[in-house]
Structure formats: structure tokens, C-alpha cells
Amino acid sequence: MSAKKLNLSEVIITKGVQISGLSSILFVLLILFFLISEGVPALFDVPISELLSQRWYPIEGYYGIVPLILGSLVVTLGASIIAVPFGVLTAVFIAEIAPKWLAEILKPLVELLAGLPSVVLGFLGILIVSPFLRDVLKLPTGLTAFTGSLLLGGIAIPTIVSISEDALKNVPVSYRHGSLALGITRWQTIWQVTVPAARTGILTAIMLGLGRTIGETMTVMMVTGNAPVIPDSLRSLFLPIRTMTATIASEMGEVASGSVHYHVLFFIGIVLFVFTMTVNIIASKISSREIKRSERILS
Amino acid sequence: MSNIPAEQINIPMKRQLIIEKFGFSVLTILTIATVLPIITVVIYIIYLGAPAISWEFLTAMPVDGMRAGGIWPAIVGTFYLTVGTAIFSVPLGIATAIYLSEYASDNRLTRNIRLAIINLAGIPSVVYGLFGLGLFVIFLKFGTSILSASLTLSIMTLPVIISTTEEALHAVPQSFRVVSVSLGATKWQTIRRIILPQAVSGILTGVVLGLERAAGETAPILFTGASFFLPRLPGSPMDATMALPYHLFVISTQVPGMPIQIQYGTVLVLIVFVLIMNIIATVIRSRARARRQW
């Protein structure tokens, strides 16, 4: 037997694979770098008090981003009020109640919803949902925060359903049997045993669903009417509104690179980044009791 | 709960069973309320869009301010963008997953990589657009081009490919690795000859789902490569391009007097595209399950 041979291709592949692994970190850093380097100059051009004011009207130099932040929050809140109950309960139905054949039909359908491009939902919003809401609720326009919430709910639901469903499926069967053996109905078992046991997974699902909603762009841009107003009452739900994402998407195409407006839009990107990161990090903290792969070597 | 005497169970039990029946019905209705709109909408779109679909619609250039003619450049553009995204994200994503699953030990670096991937997965698509604009379009001077847009979409797609690939690799039993190594295989030989062939369908599913998402995205390409209207097809990766989702956005919000059939026709093409990708992914997955040997 000889000393270890240096296997060149093995070394190259190992290095290549390692570098690929590092690339994800690099990309996050690059994204941060470009957001900061293009967004922070906004703070030099526009005083903070100005940024935190209530008027967004860039053409005349008003750069108050508060209405945009509130717009995003209102739409997201509305979406979660719709998506959380529907999403979680649908997951419970698929995982615990539906017979197998039905579950096998429902799951791909939910996945199909997840796969629909957001621009398609926006399109449906414009052509179907918003005229419908306008006529039924007698609104001046159907392009409102509520319309956005409704459609964003549709975007969050598949995320919530599929992750919650996984969490429910991962609850050991023995838990359920234990409780069923005590003469407790399946319904009680679901709510007293299975759902509580899966609650971290369900919470993660909700957080990830929310993360998607805050960052969603095309749908809200198409259906919320894009009026940068402060939502100050429940009525605002049924009026046009404007989110951070829609603002970036609709205005970035028309600004000169390097202008004040350009920097402010990047600054909004930073705010958006911080929002979604917070939500996602909370989600990953919730689920961080990750199952470590500790399968032992053969014995 | 466990100390309810047996004789006391009966009467409350009856009530519980009624509650259960009621509860199940409510959940059934809620699920139908969630799922039914999806089916209805798809059928509705097919119904309204199908009449617009013709050979000409699919293969002709748009004319008359996009109010007539076809959507050929948008189809081609989406195809280019998808291929471009695949070129960058598939090798990188698979390699990263291989690193995480087969090479990395559980240390700080690995945890940071995982955190980075979670972050990438959570970044809003429009922020990717900003990033692509800053890095590829302006800083690297790629301009508004297929190249810039594909690179932007690639980074956005990476986390999907990484996580599904890693899952597929994890599903390969550890014993195969041990056996292979015991027969004198190096790590890479084991990966290439045993693990990847076993995981390939799971990986393909992930790739298809990731690309499906990329193909349907609009926000990341808005300022990196999408073009409102082009009189001819893009000639090189440095050209901007039309794309189906962006085209749909344009014709449903930016062009007054747009004939409704053209809009529904375009949606239908986009949905059929997504459906096909979805079906491919589902078929690959179920065939893999059926073939699984352990």
C-alpha cells in the first residue's frame, strides 16, 4: 500500500462544489451591497423626516414612503386574514380528513395555484374580480386594497397549505392512535393532538406565506389602483392603495439612473428587504428544530 | 382525558360525533371554496382563450400596436429566458445541493450557507429586479438584455433548485454510500455512479418547478431585459426581449382598446405552459416513486 494519491479530478470537483456552496452567500452579500450602495444615497438627497412624511409624489419632489409601507401592510394583513384560515383548514382537510384518492387530486390542484404566474392572477383580478366587487359593493372602482388582499390570499394559500400539510403528515401516527384508543373522536384528535403537535410547522407555513405576500408585486400593482394614500380607516380597504413593491415596479422603468427618485426606489427596496427578511428569519427560527441526519453507519 | 370512566363516555360521545360530522362538513366546504375557484378559472380561461388560439396567433408578430397579429416574439422570448436561466441556475444549484448534502459538515459555514439560501428564497421578486438592474444592467454593463434578465432570474431560482435537489439526495439511503465507499469508491465516484442516478428524478422535478416559476415571473425582468414591444426577434443574448408574462401585463394594463380575445389567448398560452411544466414535474415524480427500489 502506498501513500495517498492526489486524485486531480476529485480535488477539482470538491473545490468546484465548495465554491458553488459559497456562491449563495456571495449572492446575498451582492444583493445587500447593491441595495445599500444604490439606496442609502437617498438619505443624503432626501432628509429622513421627508422620507417619513405622508406624501408620495416624486414628480414634485415628495418622497414620503409611509403611505407605501402602510399600503403593503394593509394588503398583507387583509391577505392573511383570508389565507390563514382557508390555508390551514384546507391543509387539515387534505391531511386528516380527505380520503387518499381525494387528497391525491387536491394536492396537484393547490400546486397548480402555486404555479400560476402572479401576472395571471392580476389579469383575472382586473377582468373578473374587480368588476365583480365594484358592482356588488357599489364601489367607485374595483381596484382596491381589498381586491389586492383577496388575490394575494390566493397566492399565500398554496404555500400555507403545502407546508402545513407536510407538518401534519409528519405527526407520528402513534400520537393519533393513542388518542383514538381513548375513545375520542377523530375531530377531537385533530384539534387536541395533531394540530398542536404540528403547530411549529403550521406557524412556519403562515410566516412563509406572509413573506410571499409582502413581496408580491405584479398582482398588487395590477389590482390595487396604485393611489399612494394613507389608509386611515376601515373604509380605506375598499379604496385604491399602493404598495412598496408596486411603486418600485411601476416607477423604476421611468427614472434616470442615479437620480434622487432612483435612489429612493432602491431605498424602498431596502425597506422591503428588511421586512421580508424579518418574516423569513422568524419563520426559519420557528422551524429551526431541524431534524439532523444522524442515521448511523451500518451496524 | 385518560381518566374518564367508561360509562360516562357514551352520552358526550354522541354529541362529539355530531360535532365531528359538522366539523368535517365545514372543512369540506372550505376546501371546496379554496379549490373550486382554481378549477373554474382555468376552465373559464380555456373557454374564452381557446377561440383566439390559432397557428397565426402563436407564430406571427404582433401588429397594429399589439391589437392584432400574434404573440410569437413573447413566446420565443420566454423560451430564451427560461433556457438562459437554466444554463446558470441548474449547474450551480445542483452543485450547491451536492455540497450541502454530501460534502459539508455541520459547521458555522454550512449554517451560514443555509441561512443565505433561506434569505434568497425570501427576497421579493421586485428586489431581484433592483439587484439585477444595479449589478448586471448598470455595473457590469450588460444593458437591458436577455443576459441580464436570465442572470437575475437564475439567482432567484437557485433556492428552489437547491432545496429540492438536496431533498432528493437525502432520500438516497445512506447505506448505498457506505457500500460504495467500502468497494473503493471515492466520494465523487459514489455521487456520480450511485447517488445522482438515484436522485435524478427528484432533481428534475425541482428543476422543472424552479424554471416554471422563473418563466412566469415579471417583476425581475421589468428593468433587466423585458421589452414592451419589439418589431423583430432578439438576435443575441445582449438584446432585450419580449416575454409572455410581461406581454400579458402590457396588454392588460397599458394598451387601451385591447381586444379581449387576444388577452385571454395570451393568458391561455401562459397557463398551458405552466400546466405542461407542472404535469412534467408530476409525471417525473410519480414515475420515480413507482420505480423506487428500496
Place this chain on the structure above:
Amino acid sequence: MDKIIVEHFSLTYSDGTESLFDINLRIPANQITALIGPSGGGKSTFLRILNRLNDLADVKKVTGKVLIDNIDVLDPDLDVIELRRKVGIVFSRPLPLPLSIFQNVAYGLELAGEKNKSVLNDAVERALRLAELWDEVNDRLHDPANSLSGGQQQRLCLARTLALEPEIILLDEPTSALDPLATARIENSLTELKKQYTIVVAPHNTQQAARIADFVAFFLQGKLIEFSSADKIFTKPVDQRTQDYISGKFG
């Protein structure tokens, strides 16, 4: 001649369990040496050290010496690939790779760079004959390996190891998943194979050790209690604990 020499060898897994403690042992060539003892005694750990398969496990610390043909097995600069070709292993469950019967047997050789079809064919046939499997599979070499029965699969695993023409064959409870008939066939093969190979086996039970072993090592909770010829251990063991174990008092 001593093929394997182990001196003051200890091993600790990273969870802190000291699984082997100060092992001293000389394993003779062309004999069957059986490692017996209750489970958790460290037999598998010991076997996996001999071809450095424990490199894949979470090992915290090893000390002492392990020599095969006077070469230091624990040397970090050793070519472990070559070691593993020289020291083959068969596991307790039949674990065919997800390949065809032929590919399973040819796997090790192909890894080693053998491309010549006829060399491979010959080697596969030879290995399958040695493992007494040839007659049963020669007409379906390209079927998936897991279409074989459990006993056949385990003989395939033996053949797969033999194809590399190793010098030492390790077997970790190779018949624990097999019925008595399949077990007998493997045992027969082993007594046949020892003419060419040094065999170290952790048998399925004490009876199996009595049937096939020339030498026996008794492991108890990480310590080597007794090592001597099979005759001696089964007729007049020195240590009371060995006596107790063999007579079935524990384990």
C-alpha cells in the same frame, strides 16, 4: 503468520462512548477469526477500523496501532481506497447497489479503472463462482440485483467483495437476515474461501462461531476479554465471563 496486528487500540465516538478500549490482537492469515460477544461490544466498530470505513462515522479519537501486513492502517496519509480494495467487507443486511447483478460485481473493478470488457466478464464470473452464485444467475446477469432472493443478494455482496481480489474479508453478521439454508451456504463458502483469504467475521451467534471459526475473540463492552483458538475457547475458556457468555448466561 499474523496478517493483522492490533496494539493498544482504543476508539471513542464523538458522542463520548469509548467503544473500544486497549485492544491487543493478532489475527492469523488464511484462518477464520470470529469476533463474538453481546451486541454493543464493539465488534462492528473493530471491523470497520480494519478498512477505515469508520472514517465515515463520527469518530472523535483513535489511539494505538493497527497494522495489516506491517502497514499502519491508521496513517492519515494512507491511500484508503487501496486499503478498501485489499480489505473487503460484507454487511449484516444484504445491500446490493441499485444496479444490475453484473454491475454490482463489476462495480469495484470499474472504479479501479478497469475498462476491458473481457477482463470484467471473467472477473465477474470468477467472483460469482467463488460465491456459489454463478449457476443461479448466469442467465440473467443484467437483471436488477434486488430481483434476487435475500440469500442470493448476500452471496452477491460476497461476490462483489471477492471480485476485487482482496486479501482480507470482513463479514459483519452476514447471515443475520438469512434463513438457515442460505446461512449454511454462506458458511460453506467461507470455509472454502479461507484457503485464499484471511477472514474476520462477527458471526450471527455463538453456534455459528463454533461451526466455522479457527480463532475466536470475545468482546465485552469495548474490551477484548479473551482471544484464542476456537477449540480452546469453546472447551476451556480462561475467563469466567467468556464461560458465561458461551454457555448462554448473558447476551
